Amino acid sequence: MPAYHHGNLRATLLAVAERSLRRQGADQLSLRELAREAGVSHAAPRRHFADRQALLDALAEAGFARLDQELRAALAAAGEEFGPRLHAIAAAYLRFATEDAALLELMFTGKHREGGDRLVAAAAAPFGLMDDLIAQGQAEGVLEPGDTQRVGVVLFATLQGIATLINGGLVAPELLDGLVETAVDQFMRGSRRR
């Protein structure tokens, strides 16, 4: 336990920040408070994050990585069939998205400056998952052939939108499962091979 050098302040700060984010939202997150909780002086975080926004960006990036993991896990658990996989990824996305509203906001809210590139890259992973899934559906002949991106983005957007409405308190959380059902169902009917 080093006295002067913390050892892995960066990781500690991110962990503490994640907790703060979940509990109080990004607005209330204070670098100085994180430093206090990490038992370190108020200027120490600056060695690891150029400014407040840099830390928030790092949180968002980590969020995308975790989202990717969770979606992959859900897909893996859903087997090989397209239908169940689609349902699983949708449910997993919304679980993630509604479980930590502040993080989701951070991930999708347009507060990325130059660091936006990193975030866009991090977001590509989950996007790709959705894309691959659509491709599978097309290959199996369940979905009509076409641009996977186009339809994949719309599906992703639907899930994201549902999360926004629920997190914003505009739709009661109890309706979540039903909405996912409806969304997936509508998507299937709307893209089914004719």
Added chain:
Amino acid sequence: MPAYHHGNLRATLLAVAERSLRRQGADQLSLRELAREAGVSHAAPRRHFADRQALLDALAEAGFARLDQELRAALAAAGEEFGPRLHAIAAAYLRFATEDAALLELMFTGKHREGGDRLVAAAAAPFGLMDDLIAQGQAEGVLEPGDTQRVGVVLFATLQGIATLINGGLVAPELLDGLVETAVDQFMRGSRRR
């Protein structure tokens, strides 16, 4: 031009705030700066907005009112037929949503505290529009009968999600029109009377 009493500081502050919001985002919005721009002392805004969040809430509420207006206008211009009306409301929503990303964030982001009720009420107007439209589609026999809310929320969510993806820089703005097309098309096919 009263020297001491401004006359309608509240309205002025909201106007200045709207400009600031659009230009710098909600994070950078400072009550004191608004006061300066309004030519008033730093504590004056407090007489009209209990705190910073109250002003932001007021901005969001006004945003919903304006959104409602614009959607109504679009519907009115689209005639009586269901198809064109659906397309028009979708396009109008996304125009509004992508034209002022920071405002949209404020409107849907879950930063509403107790004042959330007011916002939810304000949001009900545009929601109702969507709902009525769905009902029309069902009445005309274009859409399959069913719970208008359920399908309306999903449609709303899709549009909102597309806006989020574009505003967040995760999808190129050039794709907007195509996505709206795809979304509306998918919705029609997914909800068409079978």
Added chain:
DNA sequence: GGGAAAATGTTGCCACAGGCAACAATGTAT
């Protein structure tokens, strides 16, 4: 009309945050 009371603005203060610079301690490499 006139005077109390409410509304609206002002000045001054405080605590706290972010950011910067100068300095200190610790690790690392030659």
Added chain:
DNA sequence: ATACATTGTTGCCTGTGGCAACATTTTCCC
């Protein structure tokens, strides 16, 4: 061992939000 890079620390500055005390209008009621 000694120079150099890393990582923390202390101290300072500016700006913000929020509060309280005071000043000026406006309104309302007799």
